[in-house]
Amino acid sequence: MSISGKMKPGAGMTEYNFAYLDEQTKRMIRRAILKALAIPGYQVPFASREMPMPYGWGTGGVQVTAACLVPEDRLKVIDQGADDTTNAVSIRKFFEKTAGVATTEETARASLIQTRHRIPETPLTGDQVLVYQVPIPEPLRFLEPRETETRKMHSLEEYGLMHVKLYEDISRHGAISTAYAYPVKVEGRYVMDPSPIPKFDNPKLSDCPAIQLFGAGREQRIYALPPYTKVVSLDFEDHPFEASKADQDCALCGSATSYLDEVIVDDAGGRMFVCSDTDYCRARRAAGHVGAQGVPHEEAGA
Amino acid sequence: MTPLLQVRDVAKFYGGRRGCEDVSFDLWPGEVMGIVGESGSGKSTLLASLSGQMAPDRGAVIYDTRDRGPVDVRAMSEPERRMLMRTDWALVHQNPRDGLRMGVSAGGNVGERLMAVGARHYGDIRARAVDWLGRVEIAADRVDDRPTAFSGGMQQRLQIARNLVTGPRLVFMDEPTGGLDVSVQARLLDLLRGLVREMGLSAVIVTHDLAVVRLLADRLMVMKEGRVIEAGLTDQVLDDPQHGYTQLLVSSVLQV
Amino acid sequence: MYVAVKGGERAIEAAHGWLAEERRGDVAVPELSVAQIRAQMALAVNRVMAEGSLYDPDLAALAIKQARGDLIEAIFLMRAYRTTLPRFGASEPVETGAMRCDRRISATFKDAPGGQVLGPTFDYTHRLLDFALAAEGETPPAPEAVAAQRAMPHVMGYLDREGLMEGAGAGDAVPPDMTRQPMELPACRALRLQALARGDEGFLLGLAYSTQRGYARNHAFVAELRIGAVAVEMEIPELGVSVELGEVVLTECETVNQFTGSKTEPPQFTRGYGLVFGQTERKAISMALVDRALRWRELGEEDEGAPAQDEEFVLMHADNIQATGFLEHIKLPHYVDFQSELELIRKLRREAGAGREAAE
Numbered sequence: 016m017s018i019s020g021k022m023k024p025g026a027g028m029t030e031y032n033f034a035y036l037d038e039q040t041k042r043m044i045r046r047a048i049l050k051a052l053a054i055p056g057y058q059v060p061f062a063s064r065e066m067p068m069p070y071g072w073g074t075g076g077v078q079v080t081a082a083c084l085v086p087e088d089r090l091k092v093i094d095q096g097a098d099d100t101t102n103a104v105s106i107r108k109f110f111e112k113t114a115g116v117a118t119t120e121e122t123a124r125a126s127l128i129q130t131r132h133r134i135p136e137t138p139l140t141g142d143q144v145l146v147y148q149v150p151i152p153e154p155l156r157f158l159e160p161r162e163t164e165t166r167k168m169h170s171l172e173e174y175g176l177m178h179v180k181l182y183e184d185i186s187r188h189g190a191i192s193t194a195y196a197y198p199v200k201v202e203g204r205y206v207m208d209p210s211p212i213p214k215f216d217n218p219k220l221s222d223c224p225a226i227q228l229f230g231a232g233r234e235q236r237i238y239a240l241p242p243y244t245k246v247v248s249l250d251f252e253d254h255p256f257e258a259s260k261a262d263q264d265c266a267l268c269g270s271a272t273s274y275l276d277e278v279i280v281d282d283a284g285g286r287m288f289v290c291s292d293t294d295y296c297r298a299r300r301a302a303g304h305v306g307a308q309g310v311p312h313e314e315a316g317a
Numbered sequence: 318m319t320p321l322l323q324v325r326d327v328a329k330f331y332g333g334r335r336g337c338e339d340v341s342f343d344l345w346p347g348e349v350m351g352i353v354g355e356s357g358s359g360k361s362t363l364l365a366s367l368s369g370q371m372a373p374d375r376g377a378v379i380y381d382t383r384d385r386g387p388v389d390v391r392a393m394s395e396p397e398r399r400m401l402m403r404t405d406w407a408l409v410h411q412n413p414r415d416g417l418r419m420g421v422s423a424g425g426n427v428g429e430r431l432m433a434v435g436a437r438h439y440g441d442i443r444a445r446a447v448d449w450l451g452r453v454e455i456a457a458d459r460v461d462d463r464p465t466a467f468s469g470g471m472q473q474r475l476q477i478a479r480n481l482v483t484g485p486r487l488v489f490m491d492e493p494t495g496g497l498d499v500s501v502q503a504r505l506l507d508l509l510r511g512l513v514r515e516m517g518l519s520a521v522i523v524t525h526d527l528a529v530v531r532l533l534a535d536r537l538m539v540m541k542e543g544r545v546i547e548a549g550l551t552d553q554v555l556d557d558p559q560h561g562y563t564q565l566l567v568s569s570v571l572q573v
Numbered sequence: 574m575y576v577a578v579k580g581g582e583r584a585i586e587a588a589h590g591w592l593a594e595e596r597r598g599d600v601a602v603p604e605l606s607v608a609q610i611r612a613q614m615a616l617a618v619n620r621v622m623a624e625g626s627l628y629d630p631d632l633a634a635l636a637i638k639q640a641r642g643d644l645i646e647a648i649f650l651m652r653a654y655r656t657t658l659p660r661f662g663a664s665e666p667v668e669t670g671a672m673r674c675d676r677r678i679s680a681t682f683k684d685a686p687g688g689q690v691l692g693p694t695f696d697y698t699h700r701l702l703d704f705a706l707a708a709e710g711e712t713p714p715a716p717e718a719v720a721a722q723r724a725m726p727h728v729m730g731y732l733d734r735e736g737l738m739e740g741a742g743a744g745d746a747v748p749p750d751m752t753r754q755p756m757e758l759p760a761c762r763a764l765r766l767q768a769l770a771r772g773d774e775g776f777l778l779g780l781a782y783s784t785q786r787g788y789a790r791n792h793a794f795v796a797e798l799r800i801g802a803v804a805v806e807m808e809i810p811e812l813g814v815s816v817e818l819g820e821v822v823l824t825e826c827e828t829v830n831q832f833t834g835s836k837t838e839p840p841q842f843t844r845g846y847g848l849v850f851g852q853t854e855r856k857a858i859s860m861a862l863v864d865r866a867l868r869w870r871e872l873g874e875e876d877e878g879a880p881a882q883d884e885e886f887v888l889m890h891a892d893n894i895q896a897t898g899f900l901e902h903i904k905l906p907h908y909v910d911f912q913s914e915l916e917l918i919r920k921l922r923r924e925a926g927a928g929r930e931a932a933e
């Protein structure tokens with residue numbers, strides 16, 4: 016993360032402001048966040064800054080996190096549900112360096128969680144903030160490439176086209192063939208992209224006690240779900256939305272309800288299924304749950 | 318009775334050039350108005366100005382809405398106008414490609430307007446789409462095919478189904494038979510006439526083809542250089558044209 | 574038993590260490606200094622300053638060194654650094670008419686007051702590899718002459734005074750700052766020019782070339798291309814006077830393009846404009862052509878559906894830092910989404926299979 020001559024090794028990044036961004040920029044982002052909270056699901060344009068990590072790698076989430084962090088915060092960063100994936104590590108280290116805040120891998124202990132592609136399994140609480148990294152904030156983008164046109168469609172609530180897409184899915188495949196980034200309607204008004212979370216996570220968006228913030232850096236948009244917002248996944252009455260997952264239990268902790276990753280374990284293509292939320296899986300094993308291929312927690316830790 | 322559409326002194330200019338000017342007429346429920354003229358006569362400009370695709374520079378287009386009675390379309394907010402255009406109004410383009418989603422199946426094309434106004438039952442939407450395909454003589458087993466696989470005549474019929482599925486009261490048609498073979502034209506005209514009668518539709522049809530208005534229109538307006546030069550009952554105008562230009566128009570057809 | 578893959582942190586550190594070693598390369602070969610890059614890779618430095626939107630040749634040279642010669646990576650380093658810099662204010666508009674030109678050519682006039690000055694250009698070199706450079710010989714000094722102290726007024730001015738050029742357009746008094754405000758479309762010309770000035774050279778080159786090949790052709794002539802140093806002045810409110818802060822080297826390209834006219838207005842030539850940091854003339858000319866193509870609406874031209882006419886397409890895709898980030902992010906793990914797709918495709922295949930069996 017060495018970017019400029021201003022950084023002295025060992026001295027941290029003391030010449031940068033707390034959480035990297037200058038206060039003016041943070042204020043600008045906070046204004047956008049407040050507006051987003053006031054109009055749930057509406058994409059608020061904001062003057063995204065260049066960050067020292069590439070666009071598309073979480074710059075939107077990082078800016079939102081930077082604008083929200085206070086020194087007392089305890090930060091958790093996950094990518095694909097895991098705390099130890101490379102990009103999660105990279106972002107967590109960035110804030111350790113630039114903000115010096117405490118970090119944790121435990122969902123329940125975190126006050127602010129930045130995520131890419133998952134919502135933690137452990138239910139969130141009213142004193143937590145969940146920040147999503149968003150690549151393409153516009154749910155209508157792949158139906159209508161023009162920003163000028165999609166903004167008009169949102170403002171006039173013209174969402175027929177969105178259902179045409181779902182209709183086409185069913186007529187071709189017999190089911191809605193959107194597995195992630197599954198579009199939702201917020202409080203009966205704005206159609207919103209929930210970021211590329213698997214549709215399994217969609218129900219957790221609704222009625223959530225935590226504040227949910229969505230940051231898209233390259234596309235310069237912030238949107239939000241205030242606590243207890245009603246979020247409905249789009250569907251048809253006779254083809255209702257289904258939050259599906261692999262029809263298996265976690266091989267390590269035995270959970271039958273968590274979202275699972277499929278891991279190829281040998282050359283013959285043998286595979287096993289394990290929790291994508293690593294903290295959830297660890298906590299269950301610590302509490303004594305053992306899956307078909309798991310071992311009791313103490314042994315694994317040895 | 319209130320006219321469904323009252324057109325008052327509509328004018329549209331392109332820079333200093335006149336598109337159309339001084340156009341006024343009433344359209345009554347269930348009535349079909351034909352607008353004829355050669356290309357450049359202003360008939361397409363007039364249609365675009367009436368149907369909300371273009372904002373006229375002057376005049377009023379007053380529509381008898383279901384809930385609020387007569388309202389000047391120009392004074393409506395954009396959401397209101399767009400809602401009107403996908404519920405009570407329909408617009409059939411000359412080129413079906415302009416009026417269809419070519420990448421979406423026939424069923425999706427017909428279903429779009431239903432979904433836009435809140436239909437959320439896949440089975441019902443599909444059933445109504447299949448029903449409408451039947452009414453425009455497209456076989457039910459083509460419901461999942463894209464319009465790109467259809468002939469020109471089928472595309473035009475699909476466009477008509479897509480427009481009529483929400484039961485509009487007013488249909489604007491721009492050369493609906495243009496670009497089709499003569500035999501295909503005849504079949505399409507027959508179909509249109511049936512649908513207009515059956516649904517009690519009001520329509521404004523722009524065409525250069527007098528055979529089309531002879532078959533479909535109750536009344537006729539003849540346009541030349543952006544102005545209406547003659548108007549009246551279709552048979553009257555065609556059988557006993559008063560204006561020299563109309564006489565020319567009629568006789569040129571008769572010679573063919 | 575299975576243990577989930579861990580150690581992302583260690584892997585990252587090891588990768589960074591390896592990268593640093595590779596950057597340095599063979600230690601038997603002397604290390605490049607930043608000063609060497611600045612002096613001898615000047616055009617690379619210029620491009621990094623231009624697209625990095627930060628005029629600092631030393632930092633740009635450092636960025637090139639750190640990026641192992643990957644210019645887009647170097648531009649990225651400059652951008653990320655730039656974003657942290659405090660802003661004290663905005664300079665006065667620079668006066669390019671008073672430029673101390675190293676190069677100044679006009680394609681529309683054989684000669685013009687101030688003369689044609691070729692300057693240090695590749696234009697008339699034969700593109701033959703010079704093996705003498707491989708032998709590390711010093712280049713003999715170029716012949717010198719004393720620069721004539723004469724003014725070099727803009728060539729466009731002559732056409733302007735004759736009324737042959739369209740007005741330059743007043744524009745907003747304070748142009749919007751695309752690094753401080755989100756991009757809003759449609760964009761004014763000032764905003765478009767800003768986006769083009771920091772846009773990717775290759776992207777703009779391709780677009781400009783496409784206009785020449787007929788996709789929104791606009792018949793551009795280079796009325797003038799000038800490269801040289803201009804003074805940057807800033808008004809200090811406390812002092813009430815402008816103070817010269819220093820100089821920057823700029824490349825400016827003004828094109829004169831096909832004329833427009835109507836019944837009410839006599840025909841006039843139209844213009845395209847390019848202004849870029851450093852000696853970057855391919856970029857400046859490309860910018861002028863694309864600027865002109867984007868002006869079709871205001872000039873009452875046809876929308877030909879050409880890419881270079883499409884403001885949203887051009888502005889949303891010209892930035893190589895945005896583009897490269899998003900492109901390369903598909904390297905990041907996506908296995909959660911992929912898993913979701915896997916489940917779905919298996920389910921659909923199961924159902925399709927069941928349907929077939931039932932039918933048989």
